[in-house]
Amino acid sequence: MINSSLKELATALATRKISSVELTTLFLDRIERYNPALNAFVTIDRDKALAAAHAADKNFGAGGTAALTGIPLAHKDIFCTEGWRTTCGSKILDNFVSPYDATVVEKFKAAGMVLVGKCNMDEFAMGSSNESSYFGPVKNPWDLERVPGGSSGGSAAAIAARLLPAATGTDTGGSIRQPAALCGLTGLKPTYGVVSRYGMIAFASSLDQGGPLAKSAEDCALMLNAMAGFDPRDSTSLERPTEDYTRDLDKPLAGLRIGLPREFFAAGMDDGVRAAVEAALDEYRKLGATTVEVDLPNSGLSVPAYYVIAPAEASSNLSRFDGVRYGHRAADYADLNDMYARSRAEGFGAEVKRRILIGTYVLSHGYYDAYYLKAQKIRRLIAADFSAAFRECDVIMGPTAPSVAFRFGEKAADPVQMYLSDIYTIAVNLAGLPGMSIPCGFDQNLPVGMQLIGPWFGEARMLNAAHRYQQATDWHVRVPAAFAA
Numbered sequence: 001m002i003n004s005s006l007k008e009l010a011t012a013l014a015t016r017k018i019s020s021v022e023l024t025t026l027f028l029d030r031i032e033r034y035n036p037a038l039n040a041f042v043t044i045d046r047d048k049a050l051a052a053a054h055a056a057d058k059n060f061g062a063g064g065t066a067a068l069t070g071i072p073l074a075h076k077d078i079f080c081t082e083g084w085r086t087t088c089g090s091k092i093l094d095n096f097v098s099p100y101d102a103t104v105v106e107k108f109k110a111a112g113m114v115l116v117g118k119c120n121m122d123e124f125a126m127g128s129s130n131e132s133s134y135f136g137p138v139k140n141p142w143d144l145e146r147v148p149g150g151s152s153g154g155s156a157a158a159i160a161a162r163l164l165p166a167a168t169g170t171d172t173g174g175s176i177r178q179p180a181a182l183c184g185l186t187g188l189k190p191t192y193g194v195v196s197r198y199g200m201i202a203f204a205s206s207l208d209q210g211g212p213l214a215k216s217a218e219d220c221a222l223m224l225n226a227m228a229g230f231d232p233r234d235s236t237s238l239e240r241p242t243e244d245y246t247r248d249l250d251k252p253l254a255g256l257r258i259g260l261p262r263e264f265f266a267a268g269m270d271d272g273v274r275a276a277v278e279a280a281l282d283e284y285r286k287l288g289a290t291t292v293e294v295d296l297p298n299s300g301l302s303v304p305a306y307y308v309i310a311p312a313e314a315s316s317n318l319s320r321f322d323g324v325r326y327g328h329r330a331a332d333y334a335d336l337n338d339m340y341a342r343s344r345a346e347g348f349g350a351e352v353k354r355r356i357l358i359g360t361y362v363l364s365h366g367y368y369d370a371y372y373l374k375a376q377k378i379r380r381l382i383a384a385d386f387s388a389a390f391r392e393c394d395v396i397m398g399p400t401a402p403s404v405a406f407r408f409g410e411k412a413a414d415p416v417q418m419y420l421s422d423i424y425t426i427a428v429n430l431a432g433l434p435g436m437s438i439p440c441g442f443d444q445n446l447p448v449g450m451q452l453i454g455p456w457f458g459e460a461r462m463l464n465a466a467h468r469y470q471q472a473t474d475w476h477v478r479v480p481a482a483f484a485a
């Protein structure tokens, strides 16, 4: 059961081979046994989970079930969850219990999925290693001395260790794809606007997008079916016809044109990563795809542009955490301003403070044109580069991350080194495109991720390319030895 696909679990549940209560108990027991070593969860609620599982089992009796009914999942702790503590990985929200559900949470509830817990994450989703969480770092199940990637590292570690079949994540600059790569999973960041951001605590609103993490492309397609859709409560949500993201999974790949950005394959990635990615491209050619070199001339500017735009938006979004409305309030203060200052000084961690300072600076009167406006222009050029590239190809491929999982502390002391972990993923967010990471091999016994990037709304084709590859290879079914049973 722990290695089963969502489809297999759905069949087992529908044919009553197992009940949702039994399945949920199985995963809850694994969480209890393994989570102390991994720290993948901030909150686990056995009672709430079993109550939801009971309700799902009753639905099977009544015949009212959807594709995911009765299957356990967890949400990244950035999604507001009614009656559950929602921390966003921060001390400032340590005691915050959400009064309402995020749209994504609502949708999974409506689909009958069983929420078992909330996953650990980098504080306010700022990070690439999960070391910035107030609740301590998450460990990578492939090697407990290494990071799981970030910021959705708790979700990724939980699935990689088979503590759950699937989970949600969010991706502002790589936070679904990069931990998927470092933990040997499949993760998908949808086109901006496809998944509602309502109730998803905002980091950088023009970049943030929720998406699934799971073991395979097929599982991600099923999860996305449940998550996606127009939401009038999110002003950036797109009103488009409902899609079935599984519809093209089995299409043959003959004729698929894969674009290989010269900039991605220049120096920068580790040799072992390059070898795995090139072997995967050979496999794609065997499956009938052709490859063509494309140019993304401004992609080298994506990290600097992102680290102006994302902090600018964060500095504004995080101004709501003031000790008045919710979250941590300093115990001692002289007056109102002092209360704000102390609550924020005590409540936010170092990385979050760095971003607020940078963001406030680049938006300030004297520097707005020089930094913020310039970064927005670069963003436009990056999107135009992708438009041009997609005239020559159907999907772009390359590495997800420059290296496999790194050791704790290896990059934490140097923010710029950390920021460069997302060198291949950030341009996708700046352009609002859909992107995925799929496992494509190993380097130093650690998983390597391959990135797929689609044109706007190209999720189904991208999932098709990922699924056919996963039918031909077995990288995505490997399990870290310590968690295999």
Ligand code: GLN
Residues within 6 Å of the ligand: 125, 126, 127, 128, 150, 151, 170, 171, 172, 173, 174, 175, 176, 203, 310, 419, 422
């Ligand atoms: N690592 C990037 C950052 O720290 C991206 C994080 C994310 O996608 N949430 O901002």
